[in-house]
Amino acid sequence: MIQRFDRSDRRILTFPAVHPCEGISPGILLESLINLSGRICSFRSKYIPSQRKNAREVIRQIGILLMFFEEIREHVPSLSSSFVLCFSELHLTFQKIEFLLEDCTREGARLWILTKSHFITTQFRVLVRAMATALDVLPLKSIDLSREVKELVELVAKQSQKAKVEIGIEDEEELKRVIVISNQFENRFEPERCVIKKVLDFLDIRSWNDCQKEIKFLEEEIRLELNDGNVRELPLLSSLVGLLCYSRGVLYEDYDYGNSDQSDDGRHSLETLTCLNPEDFRCPISLELMTDPVTVSTGQTYDRISIQKWLGSGHLICPKTGEKLTSTELVPNSALLKLIQQFCADNGISLAKSRKKNRDVSRTIVPGSAAAAEAIRFLAHFLACRLCFGTVDQKNKAAYEIRLLAKSNIFNRSCMIEAGTVPPLLGLLNSKNPSMQENAMSALLKLSKHSSGTKEIMENWGLKLILRVLRNGLKMEARQTAAATLFYLASVHEYRKLIGETPDAIPALVELIKDGATCGKKNAVVAIFGLLLSHRNHQRVIAAGTIPALVNLLAISEKVELTTDALAVLATLADSVNGSSKILESSALPTVLGLLHSTTSRAGKEYCLSILHSLCLNCGADVISVLAKDQSLMPALYSLVTEGTSLAGKKARSLIKILHKFGETSSSGSIRQVLPGQFVHVR
DSSP states (O other), rough: OOOOGGGGGGTTTTOOOOOOOTTTHHHHHHHHHHHHHHHHGGGSSSSSSSSSHHHHHHHHHOOOOOOOOOOOOGGGGOOOOHHHHHHHHHHHHHHHHHHHHHHHTTTTOHHHHHHHHHHHHHHHHHHHHHHHHHTTOOOOSOOOOOHHHHHHHHHHHHHHHOOOOHHHHHHHHHHOOOOOOOHHHHOOOOOOOOHHHHHHHHOOSSSSSHHHHHHOOOOOOOOHHHHHHOOTTTTHHHHHHHHHHHHHHHHHOOOOHHHHHHGSSSSSSOOOOOOOGGGGGGGGTTTTTTEEEEEETOOEEEHHHHHHHHHTTOBOOOTTTTOOSSSSOOOOHHHHHHHHHHHHHHTOOOHHOOOOOHHHHHGGGGGHHHHHHHHHHHHHHHHHHHHHOHHHHHHHHHHHHHHHHHHOOOOHHHHHTTTOOOOHHHHHTTOOOOOHHHHHHHHHHHHHHSSSHHHHHHHHTTHHHHHHHHHOOOSSHHHHHHHHHHHTTTTTTHHHHHHHOOOOHHHHHHHHHHHHHHHHHHHHHHHHHHHHTSSTHHHHHHHHHHHHHHHHHHHHHOOOHHHHHHHHHHHHHTSSHHHHOOOHHHOOHHHHHHHHHHHHHHHHHHHHHHHHHHHHHHHHHHHHHHTTTTHHHHHHHEEEEEEEEHHHHHHHHHHHHHHHHHHHHHHHHEEEEETEEEEEOOO
16 A cells, blocks of 8 residues: 655645555556656656756656566566566655656745755655665666666666766856845945845746746744744744745736735725723733733833833833833733633633734744845835826835735834835825725725824824725725724824814724625724723714614624624713713614624623623613613623623623512512612502
């Protein structure tokens, strides 16, 4: 029996060949060898950017052996154990050769294969020698074959033994160019574009899309290296990503927005926010949920991996306050960690996934290599110039490049902000070109996740422009991205207050809740939730008609996350008497009761409980009498007492007590106080 390795899990330039089982039938082994040889020969028709000479020579030799294998088919019964042993060794070697050829022809890995030329040449040499060793002991004389075939096999054996497997001259030259280009970037010298173009042309990387495929492959390799705890290759991989990002942005005017958009947060996977990530639980550096919060000497708290990266890059100031750190000691914030762990458990959030995401984002605080850093800086200044002085198409492409570069890379965001891209991007929001407006808005969203980006946007009068897109954006995608941007701007206390005081801001978000797509509705709801962190905004949110819009959303939405976020906002508004009254006026009570029973979200159930509890406290008997008639309410409340959070359990017990008092009043037929200041009269 011959086992096959699952190719989908194989890392590039690894060769997990499986040795044929002992006692395997000669016929099965030979048939497998024939099939394997045929697959290797099929590489003749594939494009091989580098290692052409070595690959073609190996394919030629195996093509000759394939003729031998096919002719020997009729002699299977007479094959000796020596033949089986030789064929087993050839089978193992051929598997590795197939893996190597797959890698040499892999789309998106061309630059990486070129940089690993010496290693790959060594692998070809080792495999050719292994093939020669197996053929050398093949007992050809013991079997009746045509003289021509025997001579060909012997010729292959001799050629394999004496072959000079070396790196090609052209490969060597282009590899040297890559090294020179990388060194130039590292020394802050911008390479000649024609030299970069020559290397890419040699590898047949001739378009924006070709560059993007190479970048995606290298970024995935970086992720896998980090997962394996291997950092040896990271500087080289990072340098190549920097080179290709520079090339993609500078050398190629064409770009395929549609095909590449799936990697961004555009039409295919727009960025959506959630209320299930309280501001105090997010790291000020990465803006992700903290999994290991630590406090620095200024009293600010950060996720450990993010602040360690910050300090490791030579920064000795507090990222949030700008104050000089008197000590680099990191003190674990155990109390906050317990709150975060409880929050994650209550809301079904995976801490392991959050920790992985933090690691992926935090590693981008500093560049992977000096060459990568300078390549991005050169690119940032190029894009800033294009935004200011380019043609319409060039400005649009520059905005889209920034959108991609700043998607999940903190260092890239800082480079774009430092290069001065924010003011011209804000200017593009006035564009009558829908694609340009959307790209600019999305780029600004990415930059708003950086504290300097938020400041730049607000200091350059960006709020007014973003609100204009929110209300009258040329595409729905631009409007919902504007809502997400408001959320990040509102993460700063003074800006949260300013946004709330701007007359058009909250009404525009309410309009998006009413007529937006699911993503837009969600972003608008969460942006309002962020604004509610300032108590002064509560009345403004209520006055804008938010409550009826949210109640209507609850009635029609089938999206659990969207429903949960809407309930979170209503629960916050219900804390006030005015908010509770407006919720009651909106006929929301039956809807909230229904969701308490039907929603699959534990957080959603607890928000429903919070709303009902606030309505009872603020509106009294009018609400309590309705709840008392719902016979299924008590079981739901007792369930929350035993299975909910401590706060939910406290509210559930309080509501149970209120309903019991009401029941006692009803049965006695007297006037009794159910709540402070609330009386009911039962006949």
